[in-house]
């Protein structure tokens with residue numbers, strides 16, 4: 001693999017980060033599109049980025065890794081594997097998220113929260129709350145891509161393998177449209 005030192009190049013190499021002219025589900029136009037499962041289907045590439053998260057938090061001695069469904073299932077497993085710890089995931093519940101399937105958080109357990117793409121931080125906040133309800137101790141947040149432009153605050157150390165400031169455009173005032181670039185509907 002040629003992109004050991006450059007996570008965003010790795011994301012482009014596996015097709016998870018695409019450059020072009022995209023119509024997002026919000027209706028806005030964007031020069032960049034992220035398809036996380038293009039990465040998550042590739043075990044070697046996923047391991048490479050998860051290792052950055054594991055290495056960043058190893059000295060903080062996490063005892064448990066937890067993420068939200070769906071991508072967080074894969075990420076919590078892989079980061080936990082690299083740290084030699086348990087990896088669990090929180091599912092949607094009536095209110096927020098909770099740990100089902102017999103998963104347990106021990107009182108005071110030092111828990112690293114992981115997720116794939118940080119957009120608004122809603123899912124991650126729900127996992128933090130689920131850990132706290134179980135009397136666990138959230139110690140940090142690790143994500144593959146922060147596309148919130150560094151604007152999200154959890155009150156915990158945050159590490160992103162890649163930071164993207166995604167500028168999007170309203171239909172009708174899009175420079176890519178003005179340039180006649182072909183539009184891909186996502």
Ligand SMILES: [Zn+2]
Nearest residue numbers: 029174176177
């Ligand atoms: Zn456009």
